Amino acid sequence: MSFSSMMTLKCPQCEEGKMFKGVFKMYEHCPNCGMKYEKEQGYFTAAIFVGNFLYGLVVAPTILIMSAIESPIWKIALVLGGFSLVTVPLIFRYARSIWLYIDHITDS
Ligand SMILES: [Zn+2]
Numbered sequence: 310m311s312f313s314s315m316m317t318l319k320c321p322q323c324e325e326g327k328m329f330k331g332v333f334k335m336y337e338h339c340p341n342c343g344m345k346y347e348k349e350q351g352y353f354t355a356a357i358f359v360g361n362f363l364y365g366l367v368v369a370p371t372i373l374i375m376s377a378i379e380s381p382i383w384k385i386a387l388v389l390g391g392f393s394l395v396t397v398p399l400i401f402r403y404a405r406s407i408w409l410y411i412d413h414i415t416d417s
Pocket residue numbers: 320321322323324325326339340341342343344
């Protein structure tokens with residue numbers, strides 16, 4: 310299990326099969342080894358916490374830096390709004406990937 314497989318959104322079991330077939334659409338099973346990704350209903354609920362953590366890692370410094378240079382609140386909101394449009398699909402995918410890897414490591 311490697312960090313690069315997690316970052317390239319590959320299956321945690323075989324590290325070959327892709328997790329996603331669209332921006333937000335996942336395969337139910339790994340196309341390579343057949344591992345079931347969503348093990349049960351609500352399995353990816355924990356990925357929301359991972360996603361919020363990732364989002365905080367990028368948003369908090371932005372707010373701190375823009376506050377330090379005394380940007381008006383509307384500029385901060387505008388930057389964060391635009392930033393969110395770009396990063397939400399990325400965070401969604403990486404949150405699920407990180408959660409799958411955490412669960413796979415702790416499960417085996
Ligand atoms: Zn696989």
